[in-house]
Amino acid sequence: MANGTIAVPKKAAEPDFYHVRTKHKGIFAWLLTTDHKRIGLMYLSAMTFFFLAAMTLGVLMRLEMLTPGETIMTAQTYNSFFTLHGVIMIFLFIIPGVPAVFGNFILPIQLGAKDVQFPKLNLMSWYLYMIGGILALFSLFIGTGIADTGWTFYAPYSIRTTTNVSISVFAAFILGFSSILTGLNFLTTIHRLRCPGMTWFRMPLFVWAIYATSWIQVLATPVIGITLLLVILERAFGIGVFDPTLGGDPLLYQHLFWIYSHPAVYIMILPAMGVVSEIIPTFSKKPIFGYVPIAISSLAIALVGYLVWGHHMFSSGISDTSRVIFSLLTFIVALPSGIKVFNWVATLYKGSIEVTAPMLYTLLFIFYIFYRRSYGTDTRSAEYRPSSY
Numbered sequence: 001m002a003n004g005t006i007a008v009p010k011k012a013a014e015p016d017f018y019h020v021r022t023k024h025k026g027i028f029a030w031l032l033t034t035d036h037k038r039i040g041l042m043y044l045s046a047m048t049f050f051f052l053a054a055m056t057l058g059v060l061m062r063l064e065m066l067t068p069g070e071t072i073m074t075a076q077t078y079n080s081f082f083t084l085h086g087v088i089m090i091f092l093f094i095i096p097g098v099p100a101v102f103g104n105f106i107l108p109i110q111l112g113a114k115d116v117q118f119p120k121l122n123l124m125s126w127y128l129y130m131i132g133g134i135l136a137l138f139s140l141f142i143g144t145g146i147a148d149t150g151w152t153f154y155a156p157y158s159i160r161t162t163t164n165v166s167i168s169v170f171a172a173f174i175l176g177f178s179s180i181l182t183g184l185n186f187l188t189t190i191h192r193l194r195c196p197g198m199t200w201f202r203m204p205l206f207v208w209a210i211y212a213t214s215w216i217q218v219l220a221t222p223v224i225g226i227t228l229l230l231v232i233l234e235r236a237f238g239i240g241v242f243d244p245t246l247g248g249d250p251l252l253y254q255h256l257f258w259i260y261s262h263p264a265v266y267i268m269i270l271p272a273m274g275v276v277s278e279i280i281p282t283f284s285k286k287p288i289f290g291y292v293p294i295a296i297s298s299l300a301i302a303l304v305g306y307l308v309w310g311h312h313m314f315s316s317g318i319s320d321t322s323r324v325i326f327s328l329l330t331f332i333v334a335l336p337s338g339i340k341v342f343n344w345v346a347t348l349y350k351g352s353i354e355v356t357a358p359m360l361y362t363l364l365f366i367f368y369i370f371y372r373r374s375y376g377t378d379t380r381s382a383e384y385r386p387s388s389y
């Protein structure tokens with residue numbers, strides 16, 4: 001270093017952290033990628049955008065309620081915001097939240113697979129998600145405005161209102177396809193791409209949770225798809241499936257809707273339970289207590305979840321016998337949920353617990369589940385809860 005300059009060590013090759021396989025550069029390296037991690041991150045950013053949009057609607061709704069009477073919007077606008085807020089939060093945020101982001105990013109890594117089974121289909125799921133989301137927002141700006149039905153699109157009102165129900169419903173239909181294809185992808189990935197030596201009962205518990213969730217996505221989502229198509233057909237051609245003045249049955253709509261939408265509750269929570277089952281042993285520095293019961297309880301929750309939809313219809317005029325049966329079946333969900341909570345707490349017991357941010361969230365999660373299941377208290381906002389939970 002005779003001339004006084006400092007020798008700069010030759011720059012090491014950039015670590016290929018994401019191991020991205022792409023032929024493209026710049027933004028197209030993202031938009032045309034088939035890499036599961038990039039697709040997971042694309043879901044995360046899109047979802048954050050939609051979440052902020054729905055949150056804004058929620059804030060505006062609260063502002064409207066500052067004073068009795070009209071504060072900042074008409075009753076009609078309020079009902080539309082109420083609906084769009086629900087549609088976005090349910091179909092664009094909480095349903096795809098954990099499976100699409102963490103499922104895509106982490107599942108293949110946990111299985112020791114290079115990617116999901118169908119990477120191109122995976123990218124297509126993301127595009128369907130975007131198309132559905134943009135369509136839902138788009139209905140805000142055209143013609144008679146967004147549906148004013150609430151996210152449940154209950155008939156016969158959804159058949160009769162002049163607002164853009166058909167567009168909002170079609171958006172939910174497209175989002176359903178995104179969900180089905182993602183579930184299909186994860187199922188085949190778990191069946192076909194486990195690394196050598198990874199038997200079923202060596203799979204991480206998050207994988208088990210995604211496995212149970214994916215079956216719900218594949219089997220239950222088509223039911224809502226067909227139901228929503230029938231709503232569109234009834235609005236367009238008056239085919240008379242749901243509207244009693246056309247010879248239809250509005251209760252049929254409720255049955256079909258909740259046959260999907262109760263299992264959808266488990267699409268929301270099962271993957272989160274999978275995350276919790278990973279965080280607890282990590283930050284307790286102990287292997288999970290009761291691995292097999294936790295794995296099987298995910299499947300049990302998914303299965304029982306198909307049999308309880310009538311608890312959303314207690315006030316709809318179904319028979320007392322139905323009410324008793326659906327009540328009992330709903331109580332049964334507490335068993336596999338309790339098995340999970342017991343095993344989480346048993347893992348914590350005598351563990352070397354590290355109180356990190358993920359662990360604090362997890363501990364709150366356990367308390368919340370316990371509280372919900374013990375007291376049956378519904379702490380969700382009324383907009384998600386047409387009748388009971």
Ligand SMILES: [Cu+2]
Nearest residue numbers: 262265312389
């Ligand atoms: Cu339910």
